[in-house]
Amino acid sequence: MGKVIVLNGRLDEQRWLKLHEMLKDMPGFKEMTQNYASIQIFFERDVSKALQTLINEGFEIHGVMDTTNRLSKYVTLY
Numbered sequence: 147m148g149k150v151i152v153l154n155g156r157l158d159e160q161r162w163l164k165l166h167e168m169l170k171d172m173p174g175f176k177e178m179t180q181n182y183a184s185i186q187i188f189f190e191r192d193v194s195k196a197l198q199t200l201i202n203e204g205f206e207i208h209g210v211m212d213t214t215n216r217l218s219k220y221v222t223l224y
Contacts (some may be wrong), residue, residue, distance in 0.1 A: 147190050148212060149189045149192075149211065149213070150188050150191070150206070150210070151186070151196060151207060151209075151210055152208045152210070153184060153185040153187070153205050153208060154183075154206040155185070156184075159182065165178070165203075165205075173191065173192075173195075174190040174191040174193075175188075175196070176188040184208060
């Protein structure tokens with residue numbers, strides 16, 4: 147699978163599109179999904195550049211899930 151960055155909250159359509167534009171050309175980016183309370187951003191490999199970009203843009207990161215090797219590990223950031 148890869149890695150999943152989880153952001154708190156929902157985005158309006160304009161901010162959603164802006165976020166997608168920022169991330170779509172990053173190495174390993176796969177897709178983004180959103181539910182009623184969070185946004186999930188899926189990557190095939192390293193997420194350090196994406197995390198730095200999200201932090202710089204003021205997004206609230208809830209955690210990062212690593213699903214490589216079929217083991218799900220979840221790291222919560224505070």
